[in-house]
Amino acid sequence: MKAVKRWFPPVVSLLFISSFASADTIAVARIDSGDTAWVLISAALVLMMTPALAFFYGGLVRKKNILSILMQCFMTMAIVSLQWVLIGYSLSFGPDVKGLIGSLAWAGLKGVGLTPNVNYAPTIPHQAFMIYQAMFAIITPALILGAFAERMKFSAFCLFTFLWATVVYDPVAHWVWGVGGIFHNMGALDFAGGTVVHVNAGVAALASALVLGRRQGYPDHISPPHNLPFAVLGAGLLWVGWFGFNAGSALSSGALATTAFVATHIAAATAGLTWALLDWVFAKRPTVLGIITGAVGGLVAITPAAGFVDVYGAIAIGVGVSLICYLAVAVVKAKFGYDDSLDAFGVHGIGGMWGAIATGLFATKLVNPGGSNGFFYGNPAQLMIQVKTTLATIVYSFVMTIVLLKLIDALVGLRVSAQDERIGLDLTQHREAGYTLLD
Amino acid sequence: MKYIIAVIQPDRLDEVLRHLEEKEIHLVTVTNVMGRGRQKGISEVYRSHKEAGSLLKKVRLEVAVNDEFVKPAVDAIMAGARTGHVGDGKIFVVDLTECLRIRTGETGHVAIG
Numbered sequence: 001m002k003a004v005k006r007w008f009p010p011v012v013s014l015l016f017i018s019s020f021a022s023a024d025t026i027a028v029a030r031i032d033s034g035d036t037a038w039v040l041i042s043a044a045l046v047l048m049m050t051p052a053l054a055f056f057y058g059g060l061v062r063k064k065n066i067l068s069i070l071m072q073c074f075m076t077m078a079i080v081s082l083q084w085v086l087i088g089y090s091l092s093f094g095p096d097v098k099g100l101i102g103s104l105a106w107a108g109l110k111g112v113g114l115t116p117n118v119n120y121a122p123t124i125p126h127q128a129f130m131i132y133q134a135m136f137a138i139i140t141p142a143l144i145l146g147a148f149a150e151r152m153k154f155s156a157f158c159l160f161t162f163l164w165a166t167v168v169y170d171p172v173a174h175w176v177w178g179v180g181g182i183f184h185n186m187g188a189l190d191f192a193g194g195t196v197v198h199v200n201a202g203v204a205a206l207a208s209a210l211v212l213g214r215r216q217g218y219p220d221h222i223s224p225p226h227n228l229p230f231a232v233l234g235a236g237l238l239w240v241g242w243f244g245f246n247a248g249s250a251l252s253s254g255a256l257a258t259t260a261f262v263a264t265h266i267a268a269a270t271a272g273l274t275w276a277l278l279d280w281v282f283a284k285r286p287t288v289l290g291i292i293t294g295a296v297g298g299l300v301a302i303t304p305a306a307g308f309v310d311v312y313g314a315i316a317i318g319v320g321v322s323l324i325c326y327l328a329v330a331v332v333k334a335k336f337g338y339d340d341s342l343d344a345f346g347v348h349g350i351g352g353m354w355g356a357i358a359t360g361l362f363a364t365k366l367v368n369p370g371g372s373n374g375f376f377y378g379n380p381a382q383l384m385i386q387v388k389t390t391l392a393t394i395v396y397s398f399v400m401t402i403v404l405l406k407l408i409d410a411l412v413g414l415r416v417s418a419q420d421e422r423i424g425l426d427l428t429q430h431r432e433a434g435y436t437l438l439d
Numbered sequence: 440m441k442y443i444i445a446v447i448q449p450d451r452l453d454e455v456l457r458h459l460e461e462k463e464i465h466l467v468t469v470t471n472v473m474g475r476g477r478q479k480g481i482s483e484v485y486r487s488h489k490e491a492g493s494l495l496k497k498v499r500l501e502v503a504v505n506d507e508f509v510k511p512a513v514d515a516i517m518a519g520a521r522t523g524h525v526g527d528g529k530i531f532v533v534d535l536t537e538c539l540r541i542r543t544g545e546t547g548h549v550a551i552g
Contacts, residue, residue: 224485283484293486330487343486 030116032123034253039121039128042248046135049241050077050142056234056296057146059227060289060342064424065150066226066434072157076142079158080165084134085109091170093120093133096180101171119179121251132248133173140169140197146342147205148212151421154429156414160404164204168400172200172393188389189363189372189382191260192249194304194355199390200397202349205340207401212414214339216421228288235292239268242299246306259367260306263314264299267306270318271298278326293329294322297347301355305362308371313362320358321351353390360386440535440548441509443502446474447520447528452498455519459502462511466552468501476526497528503535505548 054073058066080088087107094102106112114125121129141161145152152160175181176188176196183195190196215222225231246264250257275294276286283290301321302314309317329346340346360383363374373379408414415421420428427433447455452469459467473494483489504512513530521527540550 219488224483279484279487283487283489285484287484289485326487334488 030123031125032252035121035123035251036125036128038253038257039124039132039248039251042244043128043132043135045241045244046132046139046248047077049135049238049245050139052234052237052241053139053142054234055230056238056292057149057231057342059230059232059234060225061149062223062424063226063435064426066230066426067430067432068154068425069145069149071154071430072145073142075158076145076161077138079161080138080141081134083162083165084137085130088137088165088170089130089133091166092137092173093130093178096174096178099180099182099185100174102174102178123252129251132251136193136197136245137165137169137173140193140201141165143197143201143344143348144205144208146344147209147340149341150425151212151215151415153413153416154425155412156408159408159412163404163408164401167404168204168397169196169200172196172396175392176389183389183392186385186389187372187382188385189308189359190304190356190389191307191359192246192303194300194352194359195390195393198300198303198348198352199356199393200352202345202347202352203394203397204401205344206338206349207398208405209338209340209345211402211405211409214337215341216418218339219334219337225289232288232292235296238296239299242268242303246299246303250307256307256368262311263306263309264302266311266314267302267318267321268295268298270315271295271301271322274319274322275326278322282330293325293343293347297321297325297351300348300351301358303352304355305359308359308363308368308374310362310364310367313358313364313367316362317355317358321354324354325351353394356386356390357383360384440538440551441504441506442533442535443504443509443512443516444531444533445500445502445516445520445528446472446497447500447516448522448526449496449498451520451522451527452500455500455516458515458519459512462508462515464502464504464508464512464515466502470499470501472497472499476529495526503538503551505551 050073054070057073058069061069085108087104089109089112090104090106091102094104094106097103109127109130112126112130114127116122116124117126117129120126141164144164145157173196175183176190178184188195242264243261247257247261250260272291272295275297276291279290280286298318298321301317305313305317325347328350329343333340333343333346359374361375363371363382364377365371365373372382375383405414416425416428445455449471456467459465474497475494500516502512509532513532516530537546538548538550539546
């Protein structure tokens with residue numbers, strides 16, 4: 001198997017039967033209860049990451065904008081879930097059209113039933129795979145909102161989320177994971193979505209920070225994070241949810257899921273420690289925001305690599321991501337002056353790129369015989385594949401995000417008025433306040 | 440009657456209250472406030488972006504006293520709040536024209552204590 005993705009249970013080769021021709025009795029026999037249980041639990045864990053992200057981001061904004069963040073995350077859960085069952089799943093995973101996109105043959109979940117699809121996950125109901133994937137489609141656009149936090153009009157946000165999920169996420173998911181997708185055929189390694197989710201969302205975040213422009217008063221007159229404990233709560237829940245994201249991507253509950261689980265955990269721990277040490281050296285104190293940012297960066301970077309690297313690979317990826325993202329957030333952002341409010345690009349974009357490339361460095365068949373060897377295991381070609389697919393994703397996501405934002409700006413306007421921005425999005429967009437002064 | 444307003448460092452509050460207790464001044468109102476004086480204070484760092492900290496966390500303490508308690512109250516606040524560093528705070532003493540106890544309707548100096 002050359003084109004190996006996140007799932008490649010060895011059974012695939014044994015059970016190379018058409019996914020469409022299976023009689024119910026045979027299919028039922030193939031469903032594995034342990035695998036199904038783990039994937040459904042993982043789906044729930046990945047869903048939890050979006051409200052976790054809401055608190056991670058929400059704690060970092062100013063008091064007057066906390067509800068806008070929570071609302072945007074919840075609205076993403078609502079919009080993308082519906083988009084997914086109606087068209088998104090089919091565009092991403094449906095029958096291939098020229099390697100670029102899935103057809104609409106599975107729109108409205110037509111033919112996506114309870115018997116397994118052997119191409120994607122031969123031991124669980126097809127709908128379990130579909131709903132697991134739905135949670136990835138939800139969190140990806142939600143990640144972007146960290147870049148345009150505190151200034152985007154809510155109507156524009158809703159339009160953007162729907163359009164971005166359809167025009168950017170779905171095709172990229174198809175390229176990497178869809179049967180027949182162009183990167184899938186090139187043999188790119190992306191275990192749980194480093195490119196599809198993090199590079200994709202991170203680059204879109206940079207594009208939106210550039211198109212929307214800075215917040216008023218940035219960088220010198222923006223108040224510090226209003227509730228760091230919320231951010232810590234969010235980061236903690238993200239860490240837990242990430243086990244569903246990465247270990248769940250094994251789509252089975254055995255050895256591979258365990259490897260991915262361990263690598264995920266170790267990378268997060270290493271990256272959190274590394275960032276805290278960097279802060280200790282360069283800012284004189286180890287900061288709470290630093291350690292949680294590092295841990296999230298570690299989780300981002302290990303995402304494409306989780307099922308392909310050993311513990312030492314995970315440690316190297318964790319150290320690397322904190323070094324690189326620290327530089328991106330502390331030096332590069334300040335130098336260029338773009339206002340990526342909550343560092344969606346600095347952590348997810350940059351961390352995701354490092355993860356995708358590091359997968360090409362540290363992947364080894366000793367961990368996963370269904371994967372490929374990376375640069376350090378005698379296969380430099382894999383590194384080139386990783387670089388190519390990452391670059392293609394960067395270009396597509398960046399260009400399409402700008403096009404969508406310009407379109408939405410023409411339709412309804414992207415930014416709230418200057419006065420509304422000063423008052424805050426909670427009151428002006430939602431007529432609510434996160435906190436009251438009086439009981 | 441005087442109204443004493445003191446803006447002090449938050450970490451000195453317990454000491455100030457203890458000194459006021461010793462002078463048998465029990466009735467105070469305390470609020471968290473933001474303010475700035477001539478000192479720069481501790482600057483905060485978020486993802487390596489240093490906040491200048493132009494406004495600092497302070498505690499505002501208010502006491503209404505009869506004239507004979509003005510000096511003991513001011514002394515107590517000074518004793519509790521003073522560290523000798525820039526940023527110890529300020530005490531303002533203003534005339535108080537009237538004081539009413541809501542429960543009984545008493546007015547003037549009997550209503551203060």
